[in-house]
Amino acid sequence: MKYPLVVRRTMLLATSCALLQQGGLVLAASNDEAAPLAGTRPAMNTLTPQPVAAALRSASSAIPASGISASGISESGTASDAQGNVAELMQMIHDAKLSELRTTYNGSYGASLFFYPQEMAYYVALFQDKHFWRVIKSKDMARAEAVYAGFVQQTVQLADVEIRRTQLQAQKAFIEDIIALSEDRAKQLQADLDVARTQQAKVNDYQRQTQGEAAALHADKERAQAQLRRVQSEVMRLQRQTELGLPAQK
Numbered sequence: 001m002k003y004p005l006v007v008r009r010t011m012l013l014a015t016s017c018a019l020l021q022q023g024g025l026v027l028a029a030s031n032d033e034a035a036p037l038a039g040t041r042p043a044m045n046t047l048t049p050q051p052v053a054a055a056l057r058s059a060s061s062a063i064p065a066s067g068i069s070a071s072g073i074s075e076s077g078t079a080s081d082a083q084g085n086v087a088e089l090m091q092m093i094h095d096a097k098l099s100e101l102r103t104t105y106n107g108s109y110g111a112s113l114f115f116y117p118q119e120m121a122y123y124v125a126l127f128q129d130k131h132f133w134r135v136i137k138s139k140d141m142a143r144a145e146a147v148y149a150g151f152v153q154q155t156v157q158l159a160d161v162e163i164r165r166t167q168l169q170a171q172k173a174f175i176e177d178i179i180a181l182s183e184d185r186a187k188q189l190q191a192d193l194d195v196a197r198t199q200q201a202k203v204n205d206y207q208r209q210t211q212g213e214a215a216a217l218h219a220d221k222e223r224a225q226a227q228l229r230r231v232q233s234e235v236m237r238l239q240r241q242t243e244l245g246l247p248a249q250k
Contacts, residue, residue: 085135089123092116098123104152107159107166111151113144126151128158 092098098114101122114123122144126134134151138144 085123085137086132088137089114089125089135090132092123102148104155106152106155107162109155109159109162111148111155113148124148124151126154 089098093114097118098116100112101115102111102113104111108129110127112125112127114125115121116123119139121137121139122141124136124138124144124147125132136144136147138147
């Protein structure tokens, strides 16, 4: 059943808005996933279109068309035009019809320049992680190179925050390692200090005990010396009495 052009366009607009909203939710959910490591290069045959683009293409093929297709392209256009450059590039990568001339990565963002020999055509792709973002097709090599250079510059700008985050994560982990080492060192020093304090207390007790014993021994020595002097004096007195009246020793 054919619908008037205005009705078809209205249906397309409503469907596209709904799908864009759904795609936004998908993108928001995907952003919660762990980001890939900076510099990680996915295989080209694993790249996929962004969820919103894929949903719009599915909707375009589902809406009836006459004269003007759901994507807004006339029926006289080719099938590859109707499905878009993203899907066309994906199919050609899958069929191994392209030569990869250049690829640049910045963080999880990348730009690639492909060449299709049969048509002497160039495909310039911008992607993030494993999702194609933009694809430009041109038979003008100079324009393709310029677009590629622009995409590369865009990946530099887009990856700046991601690279900065990677650096901050590394710095945070490094600082946490230093903190852990410092805490371990502090525990070791505290343990040594506790041992030293305990031993110092024992040494102080020993010193007091030794000093007391030394004082007691000194007093005993003084008493013994005094006793020795008395005994020696007594011996001498008795010796003199014993030798009283005897000739003196020569």
